[in-house]
Amino acid sequence: MQFKTALAQINPVLGEVKKNREIHLKFIEDAIKEKAELIVFPELSITGYYLRDLAMEVALPSFSNFFEPIFRKSKEIDIVLGFVEKGRDSNIYNSAMYISDGSPKMVYRKIYLPTHGMFEEQRFMARGDRVEAFDTKFGKVALLICRDLFHPSLVLLTFAAGADIVIVPSNMPIRGLDGEKSAIERTVENAVAIYTNFFGNFVIYVNRVGFDDGLGFFGGSFIGTPTGNKLGYAGTFEECLTSSIIDTEEIFKKRQLFPLAREEDLNIVANNFKRIMEEKNG
Amino acid sequence: MVNLSLNYSLVKKFIVHFIREEVRSNKFEKVVIGLSGGLDSALVAFLSVEALGNENVINILLPYKLSAPESLEHAMLIKDILKTPYEIIDISDIADEYIERTPDMDRIRVGNLLSRIRMSILFDKARANDALVMGTSNKSEIMLGYTTWYGDMASGLYPIGDLYKTQIFELSKFMELPEPIISKAPSADLWPGQTDEGELGDTYISLDSILSLYIDERKTPEEIIKMGFDETLVQNVIRRVITTQFKRTLPPVAKFSMRTLGMDFLYPHDLNK
Secondary structure, three states, rough: OEEEEEEEEEOOOOOOHHHHHHHHHHHHHHHHHOOOOOOEEOOOOOOOOOHHHHHHOOOEEEOOHHHHHHHHHHHOOEEEEEEEEEOOOOOEEEEEEEOOOEEEEEEOOOOOOOOOOOHHHHOEEEEOOOEEEEEEEEHHHEOOHHHHHHHHHHHHHHHHOOOEEEEEEOOEEOOOOOOOOHHHHHHHHHHHHHHHHHOOEEEEEEEEEEEEEEEEEEEEEEOOOOOOOEEOOOOOOOOOEEEEEEEEEHHHHHHHHOOOHHHHHHHHHHHHHHHHHHHHHO | OOOOOOOHHHHHHHHHHHHHHHHOOOOOOOOEEEOOOOOOHHHHHHHHHEEEEEEEEEEEEEOOOOOOOOOOOHHHHHHHHHHHOOOEEEOHHHHHHOEEEOOOHHHHHHHHHHHHHHHHHHHHHHHHEHHHHHHHHOOOHHHOOOOOOOOOOOOEEEOOOOOOOHHHHHHHHHHOOOOHHHHOOOOOOOOOOHHHHHHHHHHHHHHHHHHOOOOOOOOOOHHHHHOOHHHHHHHHHHHHHHHHHHHHHHOOOOOOOOEOOOOOOOOOOOHHH
16 A cells, blocks of 8 residues: 655654644644655654653653644544653653554553663663554554664564564764764664665654754654665754655565565574573573 | 864754754853854854854953964954954953962963953853853863863853864864964963963874774773874873863762752753753
8 A cells, every 4th residue: 555654853842742742733734734644753752852850740641631632633644753651550661652543552662771871761761571563554563762773683573573664763863973974874774774675664764853952863764665765864953844655565575576574484583582592591 | 093084064064053952942042252263262153153143143352461462363353254243352451450469370370360251251241142151162172171160161052062173173174264273273372372282292183083092982091002102192191081070070069868969850951941
């Protein structure tokens, strides 16, 4: 099937959830006008990134009334956004949710929270522990968040779960300004090129722009296709909305022409993995 | 030597966005820059004009009677090129009032005093103009601690604080700053004949190579010396970095409560965006 996907490369206001909800509604409205059927926002799009002690103050349950105006819009367009989730277990999570037809269909909790150098996510938030693919009108979708994408093990799990499309809301700060593109942007593009080529899937990468306390987010959002194309590249540093057509038939074609998916034997992977872990754990 | 080259087109774009957004998220439209006639403040002025427009960049020129005459000439040249509002305040009377009553002052103390008088005036002008004070410190001097604590270090933003001096030269060439300002010897100009490289003991390219290896690549002193750098120079550079760490941190608090400045009261700087 073919459907139009909008990448909302926004610059959220740190800690101002109501202002950010307005930004979301405006971009959603624009995406609907462009006849997009799916819009993806960056990681923590409702809250901003460098929250530190603010994290607990801006946390919201996924079913909060706060999201009602956005839930209503999801009758016209599917929406992925990022927020600090106030869990029923009284932990807070760096989460993203897939909203469709008036309610959240799936809430994903970021698993790998970078906590080193300039990153301190696990100082303030708890980590998730579950990767899954779920049915949408566009096929099976899995969510990963930012750093998760740099763990091939998690991308393998999305493949094992049958995801056709992996959606990756991100907040990646720029670093490495010695090349034509920043080093971090090159890393993302290389990773996505490898994943989409070998797994024969789509990866929708949406990164924010703007600054939190001098951390500069570069944007560079795009959709990686199974045939190695880059769709909807949003450029760097500027807020924008780019829309492009995803044709899921590309997955079928790629997996027939280069049948890595047919060769893949997840039982062999699982059995070996289990044995290796048993040996490791004594 | 170490390859410190950058994509200066990308660096410029990034810093211009940084200035535009951080000035506004600090709730200002305007900035105040202490324009010394040297390269760092000239570069910050160029970047700020690009980010905010010339009418929002207020250049303050603060000469002392012993400043090199070319410093004021070069500062005038920059404000003329950029067509920014400016003000000249000669600090000789203010400084001498104290210096003449304090006969034992050595030149380091005088230099620190001049730097902190300039800081006081810049912050006053910022208040008067509802503007933010722009920092003009670069990564080399910040890391070497070659700077006056609460003097030239005091500011609201450090737009060039992650660029080594070697990279400041290159970005300045890329942005076509006036040649005489790029090619003159870098100097704090706190006393006649002072130069950075004279005081720091080697060229910036050597100093920056050692800093980059030690700070960015986390090489040990032994590894750096093995690469062919002078042992005494390496030790001096690293000693400078280590002994000036206090300038780059908040002062320690006698902590006893549950939430304390700098330790567990951890709101972002851009809290009130």
